[in-house]
Amino acid sequence: MEERQRAAYSEFAVQQWRRLVQAGVVLGLDRHAAEDLAQSTLVRCYVKWARVERADDPAAYAARVLLNLHRSQRRRRWHGERPSEHLPETAVEPEDGMADLHAALAGLSREHREVVLARVHLDLSEKETAALLGVRPETVKSRLSRALARLAADPVLSRTDGGPR
Amino acid sequence: MNGSDPGNRLRDLLERVPDTPPPVDALVAAGERAHRARRARLAGVGAAAAVVVVALASLVVVRPDDTTPAPPPSAQVELAGRWDVVELRDGTGRRIDLVTNLRGRVGLRFDPAENEYVGSDGCNAFFGGYRLEGVDLRMQPPGATEVGCRPDMVLIQRLPDVASLRAGGGTLTVLDRDGRLVARLARPLPTLTGESQVRTIAATKLLPAFDAGQTSWPDPVLLQLDPSPRGQPLTGARPGDGVLWADTGCNTTGGAYRQRGATLRARPGTLATSLVGCASEPAVHEVVDQMALATAPDERTLVLRDRTGRALARLERLY
Numbered sequence: 336m337e338e339r340q341r342a343a344y345s346e347f348a349v350q351q352w353r354r355l356v357q358a359g360v361v362l363g364l365d366r367h368a369a370e371d372l373a374q375s376t377l378v379r380c381y382v383k384w385a386r387v388e389r390a391d392d393p394a395a396y397a398a399r400v401l402l403n404l405h406r407s408q409r410r411r412r413w414h415g416e417r418p419s420e421h422l423p424e425t426a427v428e429p430e431d432g433m434a435d436l437h438a439a440l441a442g443l444s445r446e447h448r449e450v451v452l453a454r455v456h457l458d459l460s461e462k463e464t465a466a467l468l469g470v471r472p473e474t475v476k477s478r479l480s481r482a483l484a485r486l487a488a489d490p491v492l493s494r495t496d497g498g499p500r
Numbered sequence: 501m502n503g504s505d506p507g508n509r510l511r512d513l514l515e516r517v518p519d520t521p522p523p524v525d526a527l528v529a530a531g532e533r534a535h536r537a538r539r540a541r542l543a544g545v546g547a548a549a550a551v552v553v554v555a556l557a558s559l560v561v562v563r564p565d566d567t568t569p570a571p572p573p574s575a576q577v578e579l580a581g582r583w584d585v586v587e588l589r590d591g592t593g594r595r596i597d598l599v600t601n602l603r604g605r606v607g608l609r610f611d612p613a614e615n616e617y618v619g620s621d622g623c624n625a626f627f628g629g630y631r632l633e634g635v636d637l638r639m640q641p642p643g644a645t646e647v648g649c650r651p652d653m654v655l656i657q658r659l660p661d662v663a664s665l666r667a668g669g670g671t672l673t674v675l676d677r678d679g680r681l682v683a684r685l686a687r688p689l690p691t692l693t694g695e696s697q698v699r700t701i702a703a704t705k706l707l708p709a710f711d712a713g714q715t716s717w718p719d720p721v722l723l724q725l726d727p728s729p730r731g732q733p734l735t736g737a738r739p740g741d742g743v744l745w746a747d748t749g750c751n752t753t754g755g756a757y758r759q760r761g762a763t764l765r766a767r768p769g770t771l772a773t774s775l776v777g778c779a780s781e782p783a784v785h786e787v788v789d790q791m792a793l794a795t796a797p798d799e800r801t802l803v804l805r806d807r808t809g810r811a812l813a814r815l816e817r818l819y
Contacts (some may be wrong), residue, residue, distance in 0.1 A: 348524050377527045492510060
């Protein structure tokens with residue numbers, strides 16, 4: 336990669352990093368897994384940098400890569416698990432300040448998280464979201480409606496003070 | 501959206517995600533490694549060398565299997581598209597048992613427009629560039645995810661050794677520089693075409709329309725039936741044997757199944773499951789245990805039934 340391209344890529348990575356990590360969180364990952372997913376996404380973008388640069392919306396391209404990576408990782412998830420007769424003695428507690436977020440998102444299905452990611456976090460249009468998720472715009476609308484209804488019913492997200500519990 | 505809108509509230513909460521600096525240098529270094537490896541692999545593979553390799557490859561006697569003769573060489577190999585890995589050997593020639601490790605689909609997809617491949621070893625995803633000239637195939641060392649699995653990433657490790665291809669009998673035989681078998685590839689089996697020809701169904705969704713009495717779950721329930729790739733060394737395997745896995749969004753189940761016509765049975769003793777305690781979990785294990793008959797009302801739907809014909813689950817093809 337030429338120096339100019341490398342500089343452009345570095346700038347892109349800096350710009351997209353936090354948004355991609357947050358996207359991973361919206362998809363239900365803890366912060367560390369979300370950072371891993373963001374890293375994998377940006378490495379993939381590096382390898383495909385010429386294509387990313389040519390894209391009409393490089394940020395949307397990165398989002399699509401992230402979503403595809405997450406879907407493929409999720410399909411493989413069970414391979415990392417092993418049967419066990421015993422449950423862990425203690426659950427892993429979310430980090431300070433993120434418990435509310437994880438609790439709210441835990442009530443959403445994968446499809447709902449994905450549509451929230453696209454429409455709310457990435458601020459994509461209905462049509463762009465439909466293209467990203469591979470569904471019809473009507474499906475986007477109905478999924479978003481149901482997802483927001485679930486979030487609205489969440490005791491944390493329905494509060495208006497904006498402060499932590 | 502106003503201030504109490506759940507979307508806005510969600511955005512507020514997302515601001516609490518710690519703002520760590522991006523590891524730009526590490527990202528650039530990882531990308532560079534892939535590029536360097538590709539250049540090193542492909543540099544020096546000139547036309548003359550390609551001719552020599554083609555000639556050597558055509559002379560090499562290959563024994564991919566003690567009972568399976570090597571397919572005849574082909575000058576024109578149609579590589580584009582999806583392939584299942586149906587046999588895999590490590591660098592010592594040891595055969596990797598793909599089925600009884602109960603791993604996911606092991607396969608590759610070649611994109612000739614970009615000269616790139618992507619794939620999965622059933623555990624990790626990988627991608628890279630390739631060059632095909634006649635039967636001479638060079639594969640760039642892949643970039644890959646690094647999920648820990650057993651056995652460790654044999655396919656990913658072997659890809660850079662690939663030197664040539666032979667096509668025949670509907671399969672591709674992939675050889676290393678010494679003419680030793682790396683892998684045999686086969687096109688994925690045909691998709692579901694009708695009740696009398698139920699062969700396989702890919703990822704499916706367990707619809708909430710059966711006895712569990714619950715109409716929705718937080719996560720989609722997935723049941724995937726993968727046919728045993730042809731030539732798999734599964735003990736007692738016959739065409740129609742395969743592996744299944746199910747994901748309830750809480751626990752996962754894996755095992756082997758047998759399919760004879762429309763009869764679909766989990767192989768006794770092969771099912772394994774994780775044991776995470778979750779509320780409202782779909783009874784996938786019961787479905788898998790009891791399934792005896794598969795009927796296909798249409799190409800996108802498969803109904804699993806027990807021995808009495810009672811519907812246990814209605815599966816909808818997702819992709």
